[in-house]
Amino acid sequence: MSPxxxxxxxxxxxxxxxxTPMVPGAKSMVRxxxxxxxxxxxxxxxxxxxxxxxxxxxxxxxxxxxxxxSLAIGVAIHRPVHFLGDLHLTTFPVVGSQLPKLGMVxxxxxxxxxxxxxxxGILLDDEACVAVYPEGSRSRDGRVHRLRSGVAxxxxxxxxxxxxxxxxxxxxxxxxxxxxxxxxxxxTVRFGPAxxxxxxxxxxxxxFNDTLQVTLADLAGTTTADDFSPFHGGDDT
Numbered sequence: 001m002s003p004x005x006x007x008x009x010x011x012x013x014x015x016x017x018x019x020t021p022m023v024p025g026a027k028s029m030v031r032x033x034x035x036x037x038x039x040x041x042x043x044x045x046x047x048x049x050x051x052x053x054x055x056x057x058x059x060x061x062x063x064x065x066x067x068x069x070s071l072a073i074g075v076a077i078h079r080p081v082h083f084l085g086d087l088h089l090t091t092f093p094v095v096g097s098q099l100p101k102l103g104m105v106x107x108x109x110x111x112x113x114x115x116x117x118x119x120x121g122i123l124l125d126d127e128a129c130v131a132v133y134p135e136g137s138r139s140r141d142g143r144v145h146r147l148r149s150g151v152a153x154x155x156x157x158x159x160x161x162x163x164x165x166x167x168x169x170x171x172x173x174x175x176x177x178x179x180x181x182x183x184x185x186x187x188t189v190r191f192g193p194a195x196x197x198x199x200x201x202x203x204x205x206x207x208f209n210d211t212l213q214v215t216l217a218d219l220a221g222t223t224t225a226d227d228f229s230p231f232h233g234g235d236d237t
Contacts, residue, residue: 038075041184042068042173046076048191052163054079057124058194061151061212062165063144063220064133064229068174069167070104073131076189082123083131084116117150124158131165134212137229138176144217145229151212152205155197164192164212166220190219 038044052060060081062073070083085104100106105116105123123130132154134147155162166189173185192215198208217224 035075038071042072042075042170042187043184044072044075045186045188046191047188048193049076049078051191051193052077052079052129053161053194055127057127057158057160058129059124059151059155059160059162060129060131060165060191061134061162061216062131063167063216064135064138065142065167066138066170066174066176068170068180069133070131072167072170072187072189073165074103076191077129077131079129081129081131082120084120084133117154120154121158124154124160134209134216135229137231139229140176141225142171142220143223143225144213144220145225146227147209147213148228149205149209152198152208155208156200156205159197161194161196162212163194164215164219166190166216168220192219 052058060073060077062069067089070081070085074081074083080103082103082105084107087106087108089104090100090106105119107116120130120132132151134151135145136148136150139145151162154160167187168190169185169187172181173187174180195208195212195215198204213224
């Protein structure tokens with residue numbers, strides 16, 4: 001993923017907060033309490049969960065249409081998961097300040113944030129599971145847009161497998177420009193077979209991105225787009 005933001009919200013006045021790589025353990029009270037509630041809210045179906053290794057470093061590269069993608073992926077995967085999130089999300093009442101403690105790596109909108117990328121590298125070296133969104137920003141039209149370079153660079157540098165994933169139906173749960181819907185929705189998280197990391201060369205990384213983009217579109221039952229998903233496009237708020 002690129003150092004650009006995961007979700008484009010207005011966070012110009014938000015001060016960075018310290019990041020501590022803490023995720024509740026697989027058997028922690030937090031996970032035992034939250035996972036059933038979130039699963040019910042999402043009416044979640046999971047396909048291909050066996051493609052996600054239970055141990056060792058792995059990048060889960062997912063389609064991206066909603067703030068709630070990370071919630072769905074976190075519930076779908078049984079091991080603890082770290083994820084990227086826009087710094088602005090930490091200002092949300094009650095839960096915002098707790099997000100970094102739940103594994104979120106905050107990114108600043110519109111700025112290169114090398115420190116967050118460094119944290120991802122540290123997590124992978126520590127054999128963590130990290131969920132990322134290679135499009136860089138949420139898709140407004142459901143297509144899988146051109147992938148940014150960061151995922152391929154991370155996978156190549158740290159030589160970790162990449163598990164492609166799609167999150168279908170999530171836009172109806174938390175649409176772009178709207179608040180999450182209390183009634184939830186029907187969401188399917190679908191994982192594909194792990195992809196070997198590319199060699200650390202530009203040509204290998206480009207070929208990897210091309211294959212990953214097509215794979216994500218196939219998992220989601222949609223098509224690809226040649227352009228990048230815009231950080232400031234649509235009616236996002």
